[in-house]
Amino acid sequence: MPLERSPYQDPRTWKMTPAMIRARKPFFKGNMIGLAAFTGLSVGIYFYTYSFLHKDNDFSDVPIPPVSEEELAQLRKEFEQERQNRQ
Template identity: 70%
Template sequence: MVLDPSRYQDHRTWKMTPGLIRARQPFFKKNMIGLAILAGVSAGIYTYTYSFLHKDNDFADVPIPPIDEKELEKLKKEYEQHKQERQ
């Protein structure tokens, strides 16, 4: 069965026995180095992606056309009507 305790676990508390702790001890430093490398690569990829996606200058060269006051008022009225319909 899956939850059967092994001989390397205490049968009452499910904690590691001193024998298992001694057996895992030589691998601790290598495991921590591997963890640091994996965490560093993951953090580097995340940071690179975050900084790349926040370079929002794709439309910097597109000029914004000036808008007429009458057209602006018309757009404001349409916006207010749409806003009231949604409520």
């Protein structure tokens, strides 16, 4: 027989029997504390990493060269032409 029936499960509904519920009761509080600790640790690591990675100031010390009005007009014209070609 591949799977033997557990004496702690009802064979018709596969729900836990009162004996199984009584056997698990002393460990419930400890399991919930462990679950909260692991969940808190995981969420804390996630948010620490998220906040660390969003401090992106790699190019803050690089000066942006000024753009003249003629260059800006030329870039706008090229952009509009590209957009019309795609449509």
